[in-house]
Amino acid sequence: MQSEPETVCNVAISFDRCKITSVTCSCGNKDIFYCAHVVALSLYRIRKPDQVKLHLPISETLFQMNRDQLQKFVQYLITVHHTEVLPTAQKLADEILSQNSEINQVHGAPDPTAGASIDDENCWHLDEEQVQEQVKLFLSQGGYHGSGKQLNLLFAKVREMLKMRDSNGARMLTLITEQFMADPRLSLWRQQGTAMTDKYRQLWDELGALWMCIVLNPHCKLEQKSSWLKQLKKWNSVDVCPWEDGNHGNELPNLTNALPQGANANQ
Ligand SMILES: [Zn+2]
Structure with a gap:
């Protein structure tokens, strides 16, 4: 080999x-x-x-340098990455030297190495685009070629995140639900008046069960619950949204009851 x-x-x-x-x-x-x-x-x-050496944000390091050190720093940087950065370096130099340029209208400069501020929300990195792409792909395969299993693995991942109280659980489930709602077969089945396949029904059931876990989570904040309820109602009002078995109204009784009475008054 x-x-x-x-x-x-x-x-x-x-x-x-x-x-x-x-x-x-x-x-x-x-x-x-x-x-x-x-x-x-x-x-x-x-x-x-x-x-693994810990570095200060680059803006702070630059702040410590004097005129000569800054000159040396920039020239070395350009020498090392000559072909890649030279066009950008020259464009920036032109802009900085031109008084009316946009770059001179704002104070300071961006620093990609500086962390978020303490008030910013922090959550684990999640490639949203990849979640969307994969769910879309698995759905388009209609449960064949192991795609049903793959979707169940994604659900298991959401479940694991919820267990760890990782805020990405709800974020990931939202992305998955959006793709489920955008599945072109939904409107096809609705038009033809046919029921969805058992395999597919099981996936929707799992989706519903996970949302139930999220809205019934005793640790989550009331504002969050309200925003999820709003989102769920929005999905529920879409024409092609599948009905829960035995529930032909457009109410969400379980979810509504999960909220304290006061929160419903403004819905
Ligand atoms: Zn890699």
């Missing part, structure tokens, strides 16, 4: 209050789960925290 050629990947991971808030890797693998390189770097950082 031929061994794979060794490839070097550039991995960047951002942390915020003990959570990984963003990841990038030059391998370009697209998946809901982190690629092997991100996992490897995370494990390395956990096991050998002293080996």
Whole structure:
């Protein structure tokens, strides 16, 4: 067996209050789960925290430099990445030297290495686009080629997140539900008056069960519950939204009862 050629990947991971808030890797693998390189770097950082140097945000480091050091810094940076950054460097130089340019209208400059502020929400990195793409793909395969199993694995992931009280659980389920609602077969079945397949019905049941877990979660805030209820009602009002078995009204009795009485008054 031929061994794979060794490839070097550039991995960047951002942390915020003990959570990984963003990841990038030059391998370009697209998946809901982190690629092997991100996992490897995370494990390395956990096991050998002293080996991974902690850097200040670049804006603060630059602030410590004097005129000559800044000149040296920029020239070296351009020399190392000559072909990639030179066009951008020249464009920026032109803009900075032109008094009326847009860049001179605002004070300061962006710093991608600075963390979020304390008031910003922090949650684990989740590639939303990948979740949408995968669910869409699995749904288009109609439960064949293991796609039903894959969807159930995604549901299991949501369940696991809810168990860990990870706010991405609801976020991921929202993305999944949006794709389910956008499934073109829904309107087809509605037009033809045919019932959905058993396999498909089971997936919708699981979707409903997970939403039940979210709205009945005793740890979540009232505002959050209200916003989910609003979202669920919105989906429920869509023509093609499948009915719950035996429930032919457009009420959501279980969900509505999950909220204290006061919260319903303004609906
Ligand atoms: Zn990678």
